Amino acid sequence: MQSFELLRAADPSAAIAAASRSATAQQGASVRFLAGGTTLVDLMKLGVEAPHLLVDINRLALDGIGRTADGGLRIGATARNSDLAHDPIVKAEYAALSQAILSGASTQLRNAATTAGNLLQRTRCLYFRDIATPCNKREPGSGCSAIDGANRMLAILGTSEHCIASNPSDMAVAMMMYDAVVHVVGAQGERQIAIADFFLLPGDTPDRENLLQPGDLVTHVTLPPPEAGARSAYLKLRDRASYEFALVSAAVSVTMAEGRIASARFAFGGVGTRPWRVPAAEASLLGQPPGEAAFRRAADLALAGARPQSQNGFKIELARRCLAHALAQVTR
Numbered sequence: 001m002q003s004f005e006l007l008r009a010a011d012p013s014a015a016i017a018a019a020s021r022s023a024t025a026q027q028g029a030s031v032r033f034l035a036g037g038t039t040l041v042d043l044m045k046l047g048v049e050a051p052h053l054l055v056d057i058n059r060l061a062l063d064g065i066g067r068t069a070d071g072g073l074r075i076g077a078t079a080r081n082s083d084l085a086h087d088p089i090v091k092a093e094y095a096a097l098s099q100a101i102l103s104g105a106s107t108q109l110r111n112a113a114t115t116a117g118n119l120l121q122r123t124r125c126l127y128f129r130d131i132a133t134p135c136n137k138r139e140p141g142s143g144c145s146a147i148d149g150a151n152r153m154l155a156i157l158g159t160s161e162h163c164i165a166s167n168p169s170d171m172a173v174a175m176m177m178y179d180a181v182v183h184v185v186g187a188q189g190e191r192q193i194a195i196a197d198f199f200l201l202p203g204d205t206p207d208r209e210n211l212l213q214p215g216d217l218v219t220h221v222t223l224p225p226p227e228a229g230a231r232s233a234y235l236k237l238r239d240r241a242s243y244e245f246a247l248v249s250a251a252v253s254v255t256m257a258e259g260r261i262a263s264a265r266f267a268f269g270g271v272g273t274r275p276w277r278v279p280a281a282e283a284s285l286l287g288q289p290p291g292e293a294a295f296r297r298a299a300d301l302a303l304a305g306a307r308p309q310s311q312n313g314f315k316i317e318l319a320r321r322c323l324a325h326a327l328a329q330v331t332r
Contacts, residue, residue, distance in 0.1 A: 005054070007054065007056065008059060033055050034055060043122065062076045063078040064076045068222055074220055081101050081171070085097075095232045096174045103234060118172065119169060119175070120212075127144075144164065153166065155167075155273045156315050166271070167199065173250075176196065176275035177232075178223050184212065185216070185217055230253045232251070235249060251269070254331055262286070264286065271306070278301060284297055299323040
C-alpha cells in the first residue's frame with residue numbers, strides 16, 4: 001500500500017478544509033474521508049485508490065439516529081449499518097431499509113460500515129478493481145472492458161457506451177424507495193440533495209458518480225415520516241445466501257384500501273448504474289387489485305429501455321419475478 005497521511009478531524013470545518021484541497025473529496029482524489037473504511041481501504045490495497053491524505057471523521061458527532069421534528073428519521077453519516085438495521089424505529093416503520101442492510105455484507109462488516117460510506121461505495125465491477133485492465137470509471141478515456149467481457153453481474157439500465165457498472169448498494173435502493181434526502185456541508189455551505197438526484201448516470205463521465213463537490217461532507221440522511229398503513233419489504237436475489245451482491249433486488253412499499261392498491265413505491269437494485277426507480281411504473285399500480293398481471297406490467301414500465309449485454313439478459317425476467325414476489329409479499 002502507498003504511503004499516506006492520516007488527519008483526525010475534531011470538527012467538520014477541519015475536515016472540509018482538508019478535503020477541499022482535492023479535485024473531489026470522493027472519487028479517486030488525493031484527499032479522502034475515512035470512517036469505517038470497509039470500501040476505501042480495500043481499494044487502496046488494490047491500487048485503485050491512492051489518496052495522500054485520509055481525514056478520519058469518526059470524532060465528529062455524526063452517528064446519531066433519531067426522529068426529525070416532522071416525525072421522519074434522521075440518520076447520521078457515521079451511524080454504523082448494524083445500529084441502523086437494528087434501530088427500533090427503523091425495524092418498525094422502515095422495514096425495507098432494515099432488511100436491505102441485513103441482506104448485505106457480513107455481520108463484521110456491518111458493524112464497521114457507515115451510512116454515508118454505504119451510499120458512496122464504488123462498483124464491484126471486476127475491471128474497475130483490476131488496475132491492469134482498461135476502465136473508464138477508474139481512468140477516463142481508457143475504455144470499458146466489461147462491455148465485451150464478463151458482464152453477468154452488471155447493469156442493464158442507465159448504461160452508456162462508456163460504462164455498464166452496476167451500483168452495489170442494498171441500502172441505497174431502500175433509501176431511494178423511501179425518498180431519502182442527503183444532507184451535505186461543504187466549502188459553499190449546507191445543502192440538501194434528494195436521493196433521486198444524488199446518483200449520476202455514467203453518460204460520458206462515468207468517473208463522476210454523484211453530485212458531491214470538492215470539500216463536501218455528508219453529515220446525515222433524512223427519511224420522510226412513514227406512510228400510515230404502509231407495508232414494506234426488501235427482496236434480494238443472488239447467487240448465494242450471504243456475502244454476495246444482488247443480481248436483482250427490489251425495495252417495495254404499498255398501502256391498500258378496499259382490496260386495491262392505494263399507494264405504491266418501489267426501486268430496483270442490481271440492474272441499474274444507480275438505484276432504479278420509475279414513478280410512472282409505480283403509478284400504474286394505483287387502484288389496481290394486487291396480482292401478477294399488474295405487478296408484471298409495473299415491472300415492464302420500470303425496465304423500459306433496458307440494454308442487456310452478452311451475459312446479463314436474464315436480469316429482465318428475473319427483475320419481473322423479483323418485483324412480483326416482493327409486491328405479493330406486502331399485499332397479501
